[in-house]
Amino acid sequence: MPELPEVETTRRGIEPYLVGQRIEQLVVRQRRLRWPIPRGLEQKLSAQTIGQVQRRGKYLLLSVGKGSLIIHLGMSGSLRILRQESAPGPHDHVDLLLGSGYRLRFTDPRRFGAWLWTTRPTGQHALLKALGPEPLSDDFSAGYLHQCAIGRKLAVKNFIMQSGIVVGVGNIYANEALFRAAIHPARASGRIGPQRYITLVTAIKSVLTEAIAQGGTTLRDFVDGEGKPGYFQQSLQVYGRGGAACPRCTNPIREQRIGQRSSFYCPRCQH
């Protein structure tokens, strides 16, 4: 579910309810996520005040007291604000009760998400320190990406999905960006010239920017912090459209597995 636009949509949705709020209680119903929720996190957070709500890649970072909460939504996680108490479902693993009376609820059927705690600067945490640049920052440029790709044989689609190269580009947006840039997803990343990297970087930035503006992509059940779905799925040009007409040339869109992930592209437009 959540790629960068969905995480950013979530961040924007929950931020106004969290900043400056006192944490009354952390309720953990299921500790076993991607990694176990640390024992004693309840005590650490109790009576602390939430500062900033930031995002790094697909990680949400809540500064709380002397440390930071690192939250990842995994494949199926979502966070939403509840205005009143409501009976938790089987996948509602965590509630954060706030002084305002609102609560932040974490739901994650597949439990690939994470709730971790660090007292060090978040940039030094093992999960965050090797991350590549933010795709919407100036650090993510065509020159940078081209340099990273020199000599590499990895398919460009897998290449731009590597978090050490650039963060936040998941399967959906990798497919969409490559379609916009007219680049074949299986092409070796080292065999793409600087000019085409300009097109690709522009495509990645525009796809992500547009998706954020539309509240992300809801394929099954993604909802933002207020429980509303995203609308970018209406703008998807190739993802999930195998066999349908290419929006540019009407040729059928092909579906193919590249690096164990389903990939969609137009064999006529993309080279």
Added chain:
DNA sequence: AGAGGTACCTGGCAGC
């Protein structure tokens, strides 16, 4: 160092 595969977990769906 880079590339490829595996693992974590549940729900939904196609096919029989």
Added chain:
DNA sequence: TGCTGCCAGGTACCTC
């Protein structure tokens, strides 16, 4: 209808 197998938005970690 009910069972089985496969697939899914992520990514750390293992081996070659």
